[in-house]
Amino acid sequence: MAEVLLQPKGKIGIMIEAEVIRADTLAKKRGEEIERLLVWQGPVQLPLGDFFEVEVRGTGQAEETVVVIEGDVSRVKRIGQGMKTGKIEILGSAGMHLGAEMAGGSILVRGDAGSWAGMEMKGGLLQIMGNAGDHVGCSYRGSWRGMTGGQILIEGNAQSQLGSGLVGGQIVVAGNVESFCGIRQNGGLVLVKGNAVRGAGAEMTGGTLAVLGKIKHFSPGFVEAGREESPKLGDLQLEGKFARFSGDYAISKNPKGVLYCKEG
Amino acid sequence: MEAMLNLFVSTRGSGKMMKEFLLNTGSTIEEGRLAKGGSKLTEDYTQECAVCEMNPGDFQDLGSPQKVKITSRDGRYSVAAYAHPEESIQSGQVFMPRAIWSNVVVDPETFSTGSPLYKGSPVQIEPTKEDVLSAEELVLKLYVRS
Amino acid sequence: MAFKNIICPVCGASCDDIQVELRGSKIVTKNACKMGNAKFWEIFSPHRIREPLLKESGSFCTALWDEAVDRAAMILVKAKRPLIFMGSETSCEAMQVGLHLAEFLGAIADSNSTVCHGPTAMGIQEAGRVGATAGQSKSRSDLVVYWGSNPLESMPRHMSRYGVYPRGYWTRRGRFDRTVITVDPRKSITARNSDLHIQLKPNTDYELLSALLTLLHGKKPHPSVEKVTGVSISEMEEMLERMLGCNFGAIYVGLGIASSFGKHRNAEAALNLVKELNNHTKFVIGALRGHCNVAGFNQIASYLYGYPFGLDFARGYPRYNPGEYTAVDVLREQDVDAALIVSADLVSHFPAACARYLAELPVACIDIAPCPTTMISQVVLPGVIDAMECDGTFYRLDDVPVYFQPFTGSPFSFTDSNEDTMKQIFQKVKEMKR
Ligand code: SF4
Numbered sequence: 001m002a003e004v005l006l007q008p009k010g011k012i013g014i015m016i017e018a019e020v021i022r023a024d025t026l027a028k029k030r031g032e033e034i035e036r037l038l039v040w041q042g043p044v045q046l047p048l049g050d051f052f053e054v055e056v057r058g059t060g061q062a063e064e065t066v067v068v069i070e071g072d073v074s075r076v077k078r079i080g081q082g083m084k085t086g087k088i089e090i091l092g093s094a095g096m097h098l099g100a101e102m103a104g105g106s107i108l109v110r111g112d113a114g115s116w117a118g119m120e121m122k123g124g125l126l127q128i129m130g131n132a133g134d135h136v137g138c139s140y141r142g143s144w145r146g147m148t149g150g151q152i153l154i155e156g157n158a159q160s161q162l163g164s165g166l167v168g169g170q171i172v173v174a175g176n177v178e179s180f181c182g183i184r185q186n187g188g189l190v191l192v193k194g195n196a197v198r199g200a201g202a203e204m205t206g207g208t209l210a211v212l213g214k215i216k217h218f219s220p221g222f223v224e225a226g227r228e229e230s231p232k233l234g235d236l237q238l239e240g241k242f243a244r245f246s247g248d249y250a251i252s253k254n255p256k257g258v259l260y261c262k263e264g
Numbered sequence: 265m266e267a268m269l270n271l272f273v274s275t276r277g278s279g280k281m282m283k284e285f286l287l288n289t290g291s292t293i294e295e296g297r298l299a300k301g302g303s304k305l306t307e308d309y310t311q312e313c314a315v316c317e318m319n320p321g322d323f324q325d326l327g328s329p330q331k332v333k334i335t336s337r338d339g340r341y342s343v344a345a346y347a348h349p350e351e352s353i354q355s356g357q358v359f360m361p362r363a364i365w366s367n368v369v370v371d372p373e374t375f376s377t378g379s380p381l382y383k384g385s386p387v388q389i390e391p392t393k394e395d396v397l398s399a400e401e402l403v404l405k406l407y408v409r410s
Numbered sequence: 411m412a413f414k415n416i417i418c419p420v421c422g423a424s425c426d427d428i429q430v431e432l433r434g435s436k437i438v439t440k441n442a443c444k445m446g447n448a449k450f451w452e453i454f455s456p457h458r459i460r461e462p463l464l465k466e467s468g469s470f471c472t473a474l475w476d477e478a479v480d481r482a483a484m485i486l487v488k489a490k491r492p493l494i495f496m497g498s499e500t501s502c503e504a505m506q507v508g509l510h511l512a513e514f515l516g517a518i519a520d521s522n523s524t525v526c527h528g529p530t531a532m533g534i535q536e537a538g539r540v541g542a543t544a545g546q547s548k549s550r551s552d553l554v555v556y557w558g559s560n561p562l563e564s565m566p567r568h569m570s571r572y573g574v575y576p577r578g579y580w581t582r583r584g585r586f587d588r589t590v591i592t593v594d595p596r597k598s599i600t601a602r603n604s605d606l607h608i609q610l611k612p613n614t615d616y617e618l619l620s621a622l623l624t625l626l627h628g629k630k631p632h633p634s635v636e637k638v639t640g641v642s643i644s645e646m647e648e649m650l651e652r653m654l655g656c657n658f659g660a661i662y663v664g665l666g667i668a669s670s671f672g673k674h675r676n677a678e679a680a681l682n683l684v685k686e687l688n689n690h691t692k693f694v695i696g697a698l699r700g701h702c703n704v705a706g707f708n709q710i711a712s713y714l715y716g717y718p719f720g721l722d723f724a725r726g727y728p729r730y731n732p733g734e735y736t737a738v739d740v741l742r743e744q745d746v747d748a749a750l751i752v753s754a755d756l757v758s759h760f761p762a763a764c765a766r767y768l769a770e771l772p773v774a775c776i777d778i779a780p781c782p783t784t785m786i787s788q789v790v791l792p793g794v795i796d797a798m799e800c801d802g803t804f805y806r807l808d809d810v811p812v813y814f815q816p817f818t819g820s821p822f823s824f825t826d827s828n829e830d831t832m833k834q835i836f837q838k839v840k841e842m843k844r
Contacts, residue, residue, distance in 0.1 A: 013747070014747060042491035043726070044516075115376050135376060142535045160376070179675075198672075217617055218632050220620045220621040220632045221629070249623075249629040250620040250623035250624045288595065288596065290560060291700060293445065293566060296445040297448045300420050300446075301449060302779025341763075352597035354595060354609070359596060367761055372762070375673055377532060377674055377733060378524040378528050379525045379673060383612065383613075383671075384613040384670045407762075409769070
């Protein structure tokens with residue numbers, strides 16, 4: 001097993017873009033090599049070593065490489081973007097595009113994650129212990145096909161447009177979501193344990209969305225399609241009485257989206 | 265964001281009357297005339313734009329104040345404006361011409377769109393004796409660090 | 411001297427029928443509305459900025475032009491990540507220089523169109539748009555919907571020139587041949603002049619649009635929508651019936667759609683509704699663009715760089731991601747460290763957190779009159795008034811380009827137009843970078 005420790009050196013002014021911080025990119029590199037990798041700050045490229053103290057412990061293949069970021073990197077974007085294997089653990093909060101287009105391996109953030117976390121994710125596990133911004137596990141702007149596989153777990157709350165255009169995979173939010181969660185969803189599964197503000201499942205044509213709390217503005221294009229006791233959604237077993245709706249009839253005459261709302 | 269869509273919350277803490285409203289900002293023809301005419305730093309502009317229009321019922325509930333203090337959702341910024349009762353506005357909402365006064369309290373969150381909540385920002389409103397500042401005074405007070 | 415067919419450079423209507431008479435240092439205009447008039451008077455106004463200004467230890471002193479251009483360029487060259495903000499009340503030609511300058515510097519380029527109809531543009535990217543020119547709508551539309559817009563106050567001549575009153579080929583009786591519906595939480599003056607006013611609760615446009623679409627798809631909307639929007643399903647049905655019954659419907663969306671909670675999703679739903687209505691009758695949709703040439707930046711940026719606003723050139727190629735590279739967001743997140751602002755008053759029109767950070771930065775601006783943004787700038791360059799003092803191109807609210815010619819010249823010896831000023835700054839930047 002190999003451990004790469006990255007210790008932020010101080011406050012970061014203009015945000016940096018560091019898609020080089022990937023377990024599979026940093027694997028099998030020496031400390032000096034890692035320090036020389038380039039990140040973007042505005043229009044200039046600077047060595048990673050300008051922003052982080054780097055320490056490498058042990059050796060190992062990419063799969064057994066763990067990158068530990070020992071502090072707050074909320075002004076560092078694109079960490080773990082496109083990662084295929086290995087593990088990243090962030091002890092603080094992370095900036096935008098965390099684990100976007102990730103295909104394998106795992107990322108754990110102890111703090112919050114910025115917007116666009118897990119955008120168009122294909123596989124692997126993204127776990128956010130704090131809150132997440134907008135567009136978690138969503139599609140690229142203008143596209144209707146978002147995340148296709150893998151798993152996103154959020155312990156806190158998420159903002160708007162979570163899981164937009166979801167095709168496959170699974171997103172579970174322990175807290176609340178804001179608006180348009182599961183918009184344009186056409187496959188996969190979203191489970192929100194808390195409340196949703198509005199637009200839950202809006203423009204949905206397929207897949208499953210379940211909300212255990214309250215939805216403030218219920219999407220008008222959902223039609224009641226029955227009741228279920230403790231439904232099983234994929235490998236997730238829900239407890240209690242649920243109303244099942246199909247929709248969204250605002251987007252199509254024949255939508256196949258399913259929305260479960262917990263009763264009582 | 266939960267609190268965002270709560271239309272009307274009345275708190276009567278510390279003997280003070282404070283209410284939550286949804287702020288709608290927009291153009292008015294006189295604001296347009298003065299702004300396009302380069303008169304943003306004039307008294308006319310202040311009289312036209314440092315204004316908070318509200319439903320007559322809400323206006324009365326606040327004690328028919330001459331001036332009100334409007335505070336942003338996060339409590340970080342506030343601004344004083346002249347209160348005007350206005351029939352066309354529904355209870356729980358207020359309207360301010362789009363200008364520096366209203367924008368002080370507009371929510372800067374853009375929901376990843378680049379455009380802030382010029383319409384529908386939650387604000388707190390209470391009667392005030394504070395002076396209504398001119399655009400120039402407001403910039404010096406709120407934005408320019410000496 | 412009298413001039414005819416002058417273009418008004420104030421709002422998105424780009425009225426092209428203004429008559430101007432210059433009598434010494436007085437100006438008399440015909441046909442322009444109140445707002446338009448006010449700007450024509452600016453030519454001789456006493457508060458016009460007539461000299462370059464530099465801030466020295468907190469207060470402004472007049473400066474030589476070259477010195478001021480130098481300082482503006484220096485601000486940009488020294489910055490790690492500058493913001494080039496092109497306001498809308500200037501020509502496409504000036505905007506083009508601004509965009510190229512941003513590309514050269516690896517900067518962020520943005521404009522008023524972002525905080526105006528940016529979300530509408532994003533909605534169009536999601537859903538596509540069925541549109542028409544203003545002339546089409548004038549000749550054909552027998553039903554007009556002002557959704558979240560109040561043209562009588564924001565585009566005063568829209569109703570009389572394009573929307574409601576004009577007599578077109580198929581609308582010979584003008585107003586009598588048209589049904590007007592207004593959707594607005596306020597009983598605005600436009601709403602009072604409409605045949606039907608749908609007074610929805612603020613921040614519920616998406617639900618109303620979604621319910622209309624559901625009705626169109628033959629289903630009854632979920633009953634909670636009545637409480638959410640404050641509009642009964644029977645009112646929605648009445649509205650829909652009128653819309654389906656027309657021959658040519660035109661929807662004009664305003665900031666009630668683009669700025670309220672829901673943003674581009676509201677616009678997307680409105681565009682979907684129009685697409686769907688076209689299965690039954692002819693319907694078009696367009697944005698009521700408050701500022702003159704606010705459409706121009708979207709057009710120019712799209713054809714030059716592929717994206718309509720909020721462009722980031724940090725990597726040498728354009729990138730677009732509203733919320734990440736847009737002016738309000740980069741200021742709120744303190745992710746730029748200098749700004750060049752052309753013909754726009756960001757300090758007045760941006761939320762406090764953004765205005766306050768901007769006031770801490772080195773800022774150069776080009777403007778015609780003192781305003782909060784000139785107050786916080788280090789360099790103020792006098793602006794030239796497009797369509798009055800120089801020629802150029804605007805895009806009208808319906809994305810039709812309008813070439814304008816001036817009736818007088820630039821009052822300055824050092825610059826002919828804002829385009830010229832921008833080119834001079836760009837030239838200096840290139841020299842300094844060499
Ligand atoms: S409607 Fe607009 S373009 Fe026409 S005169 Fe008035 S301000 Fe000028």
